Amino acid sequence: MKYLILGASAAGLSAAGAIRRHDPRGEITVLSRDSQIYSRCLLPDVLAGKRGAASTCFITEDFMQKNRLNWAAGSIAARLLPEEKAVVADNGDKLYYDKLLIATGASSILPPVENIRRGRQIYGLRNLDDVSAIAGAAENCLQAVIMGGGLVGVDAAAALNEKGLSVTVVEVADRILSLQLDQKAAGRYEALFRDRGIEIITGEMVSKIVLDKKENVAGVQLKGGRLIPCGLVVAATGVKPDISFLEGTAVEVGRGIRVNEYQETSYPDIYAAGDVCESMETFTGKITTTPIWSLAVMQGKIAGTNMAGVRRKAAGNFAYKNSMTFFGLAAVSFGLPEAPDSSYETYILERAGSYEKIIIKDGRLKGAILQGDISRAGVLGALIREDYPVKVAPDKLFDLNYACFFRELENGEFTYQDEALTSK
Amino acid sequence: MMMKRIFIKPELCEGCKNCQVACLAEHSPSRSVWFVNLSDQSSQPRNYVELNNEGRPVPLSCRQCDEPECVSACVSGALQRDPATCLVVHNQKQCAGCWMCVMSCPYGMILPDARESKIAVKCDFCADRGTPRCVEACPTGAISLIEAPSPDTDGEYYVLTGGEQQ
Numbered sequence: 001m002k003y004l005i006l007g008a009s010a011a012g013l014s015a016a017g018a019i020r021r022h023d024p025r026g027e028i029t030v031l032s033r034d035s036q037i038y039s040r041c042l043l044p045d046v047l048a049g050k051r052g053a054a055s056t057c058f059i060t061e062d063f064m065q066k067n068r069l070n071w072a073a074g075s076i077a078a079r080l081l082p083e084e085k086a087v088v089a090d091n092g093d094k095l096y097y098d099k100l101l102i103a104t105g106a107s108s109i110l111p112p113v114e115n116i117r118r119g120r121q122i123y124g125l126r127n128l129d130d131v132s133a134i135a136g137a138a139e140n141c142l143q144a145v146i147m148g149g150g151l152v153g154v155d156a157a158a159a160l161n162e163k164g165l166s167v168t169v170v171e172v173a174d175r176i177l178s179l180q181l182d183q184k185a186a187g188r189y190e191a192l193f194r195d196r197g198i199e200i201i202t203g204e205m206v207s208k209i210v211l212d213k214k215e216n217v218a219g220v221q222l223k224g225g226r227l228i229p230c231g232l233v234v235a236a237t238g239v240k241p242d243i244s245f246l247e248g249t250a251v252e253v254g255r256g257i258r259v260n261e262y263q264e265t266s267y268p269d270i271y272a273a274g275d276v277c278e279s280m281e282t283f284t285g286k287i288t289t290t291p292i293w294s295l296a297v298m299q300g301k302i303a304g305t306n307m308a309g310v311r312r313k314a315a316g317n318f319a320y321k322n323s324m325t326f327f328g329l330a331a332v333s334f335g336l337p338e339a340p341d342s343s344y345e346t347y348i349l350e351r352a353g354s355y356e357k358i359i360i361k362d363g364r365l366k367g368a369i370l371q372g373d374i375s376r377a378g379v380l381g382a383l384i385r386e387d388y389p390v391k392v393a394p395d396k397l398f399d400l401n402y403a404c405f406f407r408e409l410e411n412g413e414f415t416y417q418d419e420a421l422t423s424k
Numbered sequence: 425m426m427m428k429r430i431f432i433k434p435e436l437c438e439g440c441k442n443c444q445v446a447c448l449a450e451h452s453p454s455r456s457v458w459f460v461n462l463s464d465q466s467s468q469p470r471n472y473v474e475l476n477n478e479g480r481p482v483p484l485s486c487r488q489c490d491e492p493e494c495v496s497a498c499v500s501g502a503l504q505r506d507p508a509t510c511l512v513v514h515n516q517k518q519c520a521g522c523w524m525c526v527m528s529c530p531y532g533m534i535l536p537d538a539r540e541s542k543i544a545v546k547c548d549f550c551a552d553r554g555t556p557r558c559v560e561a562c563p564t565g566a567i568s569l570i571e572a573p574s575p576d577t578d579g580e581y582y583v584l585t586g587g588e589q590q
């Protein structure tokens with residue numbers, strides 16, 4: 001059996017490990033544009049100078065060897081020929097497969113802003129190359145503008161601030177981290193950022209990048225007219241799945257590559273996993289992309305297991321979870337950051353520097369934010385993901401812990417009880 | 425292969441917290457209950473005696489899961505399941521303090537370090553002792569060691585529902 005995997009990151013390498021576990025003899029080839037194995041989530045630490053590029057590697061040293069993977073590093077899949085069961089690489093090589101996994105992840109989007117493609121010091125933050133490019137530009141300027149106040153934008157802002165640059169974040173919503181946090185929790189981060197000298201502008205957008213005669217970035221112009229001088233722009237306004245090489249094929253694509261619960265695409269023997277695919281997401285019950293690390297790993301393992309002939313369904317495909325920490329303040333959020341209407345109840349507790357919020361509908365948890373003390377996060381996340389009925393007095397909600405749900409299997413592992421929890 | 429796991433019998437627990445004190449001491453510089461500095465947060469127990477909704481104490485600790493969700497969530501590779509011992513080990517040097525694991529353990533058994541909140545802290549099964557110190561310290565038998573069958577693979581992904589095998 002010949003396996004071909006496109007992408008050498010969370011999804012691709014988890015799949016490779018799973019294939020090898022179930023098929024000791026098959027030939028596994030991994031093709032990746034990345035020429036180094038690294039965790040994208042650690043790029044902000046590299047940019048801040050807190051971690052060397054070498055220690056972003058998330059696999060063990062012997063992973064490639066132990067799993068006997070042929071790794072074509074620094075090689076790009078240019079075209080898929082599904083009828084021939086082959087992928088054409090950018091160097092013209094044709095690689096044939098029996099089973100193919102597409103795990104090419106996603107790339108940063110450049111929003112439609114005047115001069116954004118012409119200016120020289122405009123970067124996304126997605127690849128290790130982006131970090132060297134941003135760090136290089138940061139050497140030659142004092143001010144940076146971050147377009148987008150989502151997780152990646154805020155990560156970039158904190159990192160460049162630690163490098164000593166003067167940083168401005170421009171966010172179109174009324175607050176930073178608007179998809180993850182409510183007004184109060186986002187506001188606490190905004191205050192922390194402002195204390196550190198980071199400027200946060202909300203409800204605004206960049207309308208134009210101002211360039212000098214040599215197309216160097218000189219500043220950005222906001223829609224409201226304000227001009228902010230800067231020598232570097234980081235575009236953190238979202239990502240799009242890397243699927244250009246699928247053009248002209250019959251593989252079904254929406255925002256990402258459509259897959260079922262076995263990570264199978266619409267085309268026989270082609271699988272997809274991670275940021276590149278869209279699948280049935282547990283919290284919303286809708287087909288969406290699921291761009292988080294843990295799901296890329298889970299989906300990669302499921303894809304690899306099925307590719308090797310062992311049928312196994314993905315489960316727990318819950319994308320509405322976020323963890324973060326900025327300037328020493330930690331936060332975790334799940335599900336809805338705000339109650340959408342009055343059929344939801346919201347409970348808030350503030351204690352010893354922590355902000356905690358739980359949103360409930362019909363006796364089930366629909367959202368939670370923990371900022372400061374995040375020690376109860378895991379249990380709340382499990383209850384939300386499993387849509388587990390929780391009937392406890394509101395004053396007990398914030399002390400929910402696994403003791404309330406304790407059930408042990410014969411082998412000593414934990415599980416959740418199937419009966420509803422009712423307080424006595 | 426067979427692995428060792430801490431088995432919990434909550435009905436025997438008296439809530440004395442001896443297990444927590446033992447863990448605290450074991451992970452303090454002196455390893456001694458006598459000398460442990462209770463105001464120094466760098467000595468932090470990795471097990472928890474919590475009250476359930478009936479007000480009864482339940483001694484809890486990491487399960488060293490067969491398919492640990494904390495490992496699937498770890499963005500740095502700091503958490504790995506060691507196929508030789510079936511233990512889920514945490515490499516503090518590699519840890520990035522991103523809290524993906526804290527968010528992902530369904531039982532709340534891995535937490536930020538109490539002193540600086542920079543890296544995650546979890547049960548290491550007292551890897552350099554024969555028997556975890558909490559088990560030795562329990563006077564009632566509420567926590568004891570069992571042998572359990574476990575897959576000798578690296579941590580595979582794990583979900584609450586166990587994934588469905590067809």
Ligand SMILES: Cc1cc2nc3c(=O)[nH]c(=O)nc-3n(C[C@H](O)[C@H](O)[C@H](O)COP(=O)(O)OP(=O)(O)OC[C@H]3O[C@@H](n4cnc5c(N)ncnc54)[C@H](O)[C@@H]3O)c2cc1C
Nearest residue numbers: 007008009010011032033034041077104105274275292293
């Ligand atoms: C700055 C930053 C911080 C993040 N922080 C977090 C976090 O804290 N928590 C979290 O859950 N998630 C975080 N994420 C998201 C997380 O990194 C992704 O969900 C995860 O990397 C997805 O893994 P993947 O394997 O699907 O794709 P990717 O990691 O995007 O990897 C894609 C792979 O495919 C290769 N590739 C792409 N196109 C081609 C091609 N045409 N031919 C060959 N190879 C190709 C790439 O080189 C790469 O090897 C962060 C992302 C960024 C950018």
Ligand code: SF4
Nearest residue numbers: 486487489492494529
């Ligand atoms: S920390 Fe949680 S998920 Fe990880 S092994 Fe322990 S109990 Fe399992």
Ligand code: SF4
Nearest residue numbers: 498519520522523525
């Ligand atoms: S906090 Fe450390 S151990 Fe936990 S997921 Fe992040 S890097 Fe891994």
